[in-house]
Amino acid sequence: MSTTTDTETRVDPAWWSWEGAHGGHVAALALTAVRDRFPGGAHPVRTLTTHYLAPVDGSPLHFSGTAPAAPGRRTATCVFTGHQNGTPVVLGSALFGARRQGVPYAQPAPRLPGPEDSPLLRLPTELSPFSQQLEIRPPTADRPLAGGERAELTAWIRFLDGRPLDAAAVVTLTDVLPPALYAVWDTPRPVPTAELTVHLTDVLDEGAVDGWALVTIRTEHAGGGWAVDDSVVRAADGRLLALARQSRVVRPQPAAGTVNS
The missing domain is CATH 3.10.129.10 (Hotdog Thioesterase)
Known part of the structure; x- marks a missing residue:
C-alpha cells in the first residue's frame, strides 16, 4: 500500500x-x-x-x-x-x-569575521532577482565575477523578511550564492542546476534556527559543459545545518544585450 x-x-x-x-x-x-x-x-x-x-x-x-x-x-x-x-x-x-541515538561529530566551523564586520554585497538584479530578498555579506575577499584564482564563494546571509532557518529555508540557502565558477570568471553566463541534493543535519530536529547563516559554495571540477558545486550552510554559532551537491550545466556566454533569457 x-x-x-x-x-x-x-x-x-x-x-x-x-x-x-x-x-x-x-x-x-x-x-x-x-x-x-x-x-x-x-x-x-x-x-x-x-x-x-x-x-x-x-x-x-x-x-x-x-x-x-x-x-x-x-x-x-x-x-x-x-x-x-x-x-x-x-x-x-x-x-x-x-531521531536516533548516536555519537555526535562535526567539523569545526571556519574562523571568519562576523556579519557585522563584513561588507554588504548587492548582486545584479538582472542576473539574480531573488537576491533582493536577501542580505549578503561576504567575510572573505572572494567576489562574483572578480576573476579570482579559486572557484569558491562564502557569505553571511539572512532573509530580509526575517524568516527563521527551518529545513525549507536552509534548502533555499544552499543555492542562493552565484555558481562558484563566478568567482574565477569576469563575465556572467547561465549555469542552471540540473540536480540538487541537500543533506540536512540533526541541528534542525528541535526546530528552526534564527538569525544569520554562513554559506559557502565551491566547485571542485568543471568540464565538458558541466560543473559540480558543493555547498555548506552553518548557523551563526557555527553549527552545521546542511551539506549540498548540485550538478550544473555550463552554457555558452550569451551575446551582449541578451542577459535575460
Missing part, C-alpha cells in the same frame, strides 16, 4: 532567477508540499533530491507524490513530481527519519 497526494502552489515572482524560478526555492516548495501531506513528514527531513526537467515559470505548480505506507517505521521516503500545464518540470525524492 502507498499514500498519494496532490497540492498546488505558485512561485512568488520575487524568487525569480536568470531563466525561471530559483532552483533552491522550488526545491523548498517541494519539501513543504511533501512534509505537510505525507505521514512520514512528521519525522525530520534528512535528504532532499530534486531534478529540474524544465524551467519553472509563474503557472500553477502541482506537486504529486507517492510514499509507501509503512506504519511504525522510523524512516519514510516520498517520490514526488512537479507539473505545470500538464508537463513535468521537477522530479525528486525526500527522505524523512526519526
